[in-house]
Amino acid sequence: MPDPTAKDYVVVGIAHCFYKDSGELRTLRLLEPIPSATLETLVQQVPTSYAAVHALTLGEVVAEGGTLHRPSFMEPEVEFAADFAERAIAAARTYQARPDLQNCVALGGTLEPLNFSTEKKRILKGDRLVRDEDNVKQHAHTHRVL
Numbered sequence: 001m002p003d004p005t006a007k008d009y010v011v012v013g014i015a016h017c018f019y020k021d022s023g024e025l026r027t028l029r030l031l032e033p034i035p036s037a038t039l040e041t042l043v044q045q046v047p048t049s050y051a052a053v054h055a056l057t058l059g060e061v062v063a064e065g066g067t068l069h070r071p072s073f074m075e076p077e078v079e080f081a082a083d084f085a086e087r088a089i090a091a092a093r094t095y096q097a098r099p100d101l102q103n104c105v106a107l108g109g110t111l112e113p114l115n116f117s118t119e120k121k122r123i124l125k126g127d128r129l130v131r132d133e134d135n136v137k138q139h140a141h142t143h144r145v146l
Contacts, residue, residue, distance in 0.1 A: 004092035006059025009102050011039050011091065011111075012071070013050035014078055017122045028124065031061075031074055032081040033091035036098045039111075043104050047117040055105040058092045 004010075011034040018025045034042070034053065042048055054073055061069055066085040081087065095102055105111045 001093065001096055004058055004089050004096065006057060006063075008058045008092045009055065009095045009107060010058045010061070010088055011053060011055050011095070011105060012061060012088070013042075013053040014074070015081070015122065016049050016051050016116075016118055017124050019124045025121070025123070029075075029078045030081040031071075031078055031084070033084065033088040035091045036094040036101045039101055039104055042111060042114060045113075045115045047115045047119065049116075049118060049122045050114055051116055053105065053111040053114060055102070055107050055109055055111075057107065058088060062088050 012031055013034045015030045015032050017028045017030055019028050020026075029051070034050070039053075042050065042053060052073070054071065056071060060071060062085045063069060068080055068084060
């Protein structure tokens, strides 16, 4: 499969995320590349933190050398996600492998309606609390030679 070029199809979304700041949850809106597998779930109306999803060419958001371009729909308070250029190139590669998914959102178009929900909050760089009840219980005969 050839490396993606500026003319290749890619989907990006504006994600509604949260981060902890002094114990308080604060809102953060990020522009993220969306790989083909994620687009499939969005089309099936699975609840998502994406408030908007747009299809464009890779060159519209990432120029040669990894320089980022703000698309016209990207509001000033929206930030680029971490490692955006690398993730956008990887996402474009997934659409090369699955060109049929490009029919879900036309180039220059948006995916509507979305099943937007913040019920399950996406907390970035949050603390992971591991509890005893998270452990998987194994049957007593699992490691026994019979």
